[in-house]
Amino acid sequence: MKRLDLKLMENNITREDLDVLIDFLKGDPILTQSANVRAFEAEWSQWLGVKYSVFVNSGASANLLTMAALKHLYGGGEVIVPTLTWVSDISSVLQNGFKPVFVDIDKNHLGMDTDEVIAKMTDKTRAVFLTHVLGYNGLTDKLIDECKKRNILLIEDVCESHGATHKGQRLGSIGFASNFSFYYAHHMSTIEGGMVCTNDEKFYEAIRMLRSHGMVRESTSQAVKEHYWNTYPDLNPEFIFAYPAYNVRSTEVNAVIGRNQLKRLDANNKLRTRNLLTFLNNLDPAKYKTDYTTEGSSNYAFTLALAKPDKEFVVRLMAAMKEAGIEYRRGMSGGGNMVRQPFLREIVGADAWKQFPKVDHIHFFGFYIGNFPGLEEGRVKELAEFLNAVK
Numbered sequence: 442m443k444r445l446d447l448k449l450m451e452n453n454i455t456r457e458d459l460d461v462l463i464d465f466l467k468g469d470p471i472l473t474q475s476a477n478v479r480a481f482e483a484e485w486s487q488w489l490g491v492k493y494s495v496f497v498n499s500g501a502s503a504n505l506l507t508m509a510a511l512k513h514l515y516g517g518g519e520v521i522v523p524t525l526t527w528v529s530d531i532s533s534v535l536q537n538g539f540k541p542v543f544v545d546i547d548k549n550h551l552g553m554d555t556d557e558v559i560a561k562m563t564d565k566t567r568a569v570f571l572t573h574v575l576g577y578n579g580l581t582d583k584l585i586d587e588c589k590k591r592n593i594l595l596i597e598d599v600c601e602s603h604g605a606t607h608k609g610q611r612l613g614s615i616g617f618a619s620n621f622s623f624y625y626a627h628h629m630s631t632i633e634g635g636m637v638c639t640n641d642e643k644f645y646e647a648i649r650m651l652r653s654h655g656m657v658r659e660s661t662s663q664a665v666k667e668h669y670w671n672t673y674p675d676l677n678p679e680f681i682f683a684y685p686a687y688n689v690r691s692t693e694v695n696a697v698i699g700r701n702q703l704k705r706l707d708a709n710n711k712l713r714t715r716n717l718l719t720f721l722n723n724l725d726p727a728k729y730k731t732d733y734t735t736e737g738s739s740n741y742a743f744t745l746a747l748a749k750p751d752k753e754f755v756v757r758l759m760a761a762m763k764e765a766g767i768e769y770r771r772g773m774s775g776g777g778n779m780v781r782q783p784f785l786r787e788i789v790g791a792d793a794w795k796q797f798p799k800v801d802h803i804h805f806f807g808f809y810i811g812n813f814p815g816l817e818e819g820r821v822k823e824l825a826e827f828l829n830a831v832k
């Protein structure tokens with residue numbers, strides 16, 4: 442059998458990024474959070490089209506701070522979450538005392554099914570915390586309008602979809618707040634890193650404080666600081682802790698890499714989009730699902746799902762990919778059907794997965810394969826042909 446030797450990600454931090462970093466280090470710089478973090482936040486806000494961004498040490502930390510800020514600013518309640526997402530999208534909800542309400546996927550974009558989200562809204566719903574899965578746009582006008590109408594906060598997790606759009610507007614700039622990850626396997630990397638973005642000033646100030654031990658001095662608002670100074674005259678103004686919080690700051694090293702990476706993000710995403718379309722157009726629709734909604738998508742992964750459940754074929758497919766050196770992740774967005782995971786079974790019940798048949802198909806018969814800018818179109822065609830030929 443021919444080897445294709447395809448990794449999940451290649452060369453995401455380039456020689457040039459490292460040279461820029463070495464030049465920075467030669468200047469005898471400050472390394473803890475400082476001017477480059479501030480500059481990266483400003484450049485990211487401009488790229489995304491939002492007023493405020495806060496750089497943190499991971500996408501999971503971005504999730505955690507977002508849910509913590511919602512709890513402190515708006516109180517508890519229910520948060521509607523996907524069954525296909527990353528663990529931190531659910532754990533952040535639980536850790537902040539919200540009740541997660543699960544929703545099955547829409548097969549065409551792998552995000553939450555809009556009608557099911559709306560059906561599960563109650564007067565206790567505080568937020569809809571959606572994930573744009575593997576580069577596909579999970580937003581619909583119907584969902585945006587319904588959230589507005591009911592005063593429900595729409596939070597976008599864009600950790601897997603940097604640069605994707607809804608009607609031409611960048612995902613992450615549409616909801617009340619958004620989260621990004623810069624982990625190595627994603628569209629761009631700061632080694633580890635994440636961003637919380639918003640247009641809401643109050644939320645932004647809370648996120649800044651939550652990032653650094655809950656300290657009031659982290660706020661950029663004179664009004665916020667004066668409020669705490671005047672209310673707590675017995676405290677040293679430098680050490681007022683507004684929230685029981687965390688230290689999830691990043692560093693100058695990560696920000697220098699991020700700033701350089703951002704310069705080529707759009708060009709890289711164009712190559713990824715070309716690759717995804719080539720992949721889907723060359724894949725056999727009798728065997729695999731090919732009719733995803735690709736408008737506005739930005740995918741660092743090829744989504745591969747069997748058109749129909751087939752327990753024997755999927756075993757042969759995995760063996761063939763392994764033998765050909767094709768790296769893959771089963772279950773697509775990390776862990777497949779979340780309600781099957783041990784940390785949730787205790788909460789939702791051992792049989793809860795039965796309520797979500799569409800994500801369960803992805804759990805057993807869905808994969809992600811790496812799609813990175815250096816992957817030539819010819820190799821993408823070769824990959825599709827290889828997959829079509831699996832018997």
Ligand SMILES: Cc1ncc(COP(=O)(O)O)c(C=O)c1O
Nearest residue numbers: 499500501527572600622623624
């Ligand atoms: C949807 C989603 N949210 C959050 C995260 C967490 O990001 P990180 O790995 O940077 O902590 C990921 C993971 O990669 C993710 O895919």
